[in-house]
Amino acid sequence: MLESGLFLKISDELKPTLSYLTFYFQGEPYLNPSFLDMVKLASDRKIYTSTSTNAHYLKDDIARKTILSGLHRIIISIDGTSQETYESYRLGGSLEKVIEGTKNLVRWKEELKSETPHIIFQFLVVRQNEHQIEDVYKLAEELGVDEVKLKTAQIYDFENGSDLIPNQEKYSRYKKLTSGKFSIKNPLLNQCWQMWQSCVITWDGKIVPCCFDKDASHTLGNSQSTSFSEVWKGEEYKKFRKSILKSRKEIDICTNCTEGMTVWA
Secondary structure (H helix, E strand, O other): OHHHHHHHHHHHHHHOOOOEEOOOOOHHHHHOHHHHHHHHHHHOOEEEEEEOOOOOOOHHHHHHHHHHHOOOOEEEEEOOHHHHHHHHHOOOHHHHHHHHHHHHHHHHHHHOOOOOEEEEEEEEEEEOOHHHHHHHHHHHHHHHEEEEEEOOOOOOOOHHHHOOOOOOHHOOOOOOOOOOOEEEEEOOHHHHHHHHHOEEEEEEEEEOOOOOOOOOOOOOOOOOHHHHHHOOHHOOOHHHHHHOOOOOOOOOHHOOOOHHHHHHH
């Protein structure tokens, strides 16, 4: 888990130019006991803060602390409106806990008369739940959620198809070819805005190009031992940016990337 000391070091370095902080990557942010303290520090510095959660840990006291932290935006993953459908993707998850956590958050937001966070239900559309799209809008309205966003799913080894790919193609990132194989819908253009505007810093300080580098296989530096500025302007970053401009299709994390595609259905 990201330690408060490392977070403070990074945020102090980036304070002059940092405008947006995304507090999630490949795990559940509420597992970190210092998470909301970090959010409050960032919010107090007028940095826009966002997170994504499975809502299983939004107990009453944590929901209240979330509102008081100044968090601006929270995405709640709800990938089914029945337990059977929900757990077909969220293995071991509880829809009841998601609903309970959402209720706690909405109630405290109203009680504290807070305009934030903007509460989003994110519905990752897969074949098993695409029949419940209308239901998730109804549920969101009943609970007082601010917005519903339908998101297309990233599929690993998509070329041969997957039982997760929706039947309705508009909810899929992939298209079926005449050969029976699948390809990603967007062309792999040799460009990427993220290389010059954002990055991901892992819990242990590794600086990686973007959220598609899920295993930190393209580590460009480490903020524990080096300043962010040195890494951002360093040779490794320059080489990686050049490789993007030369041929994105040769970079493993780029071949299933949605840069240039609308991932929200």
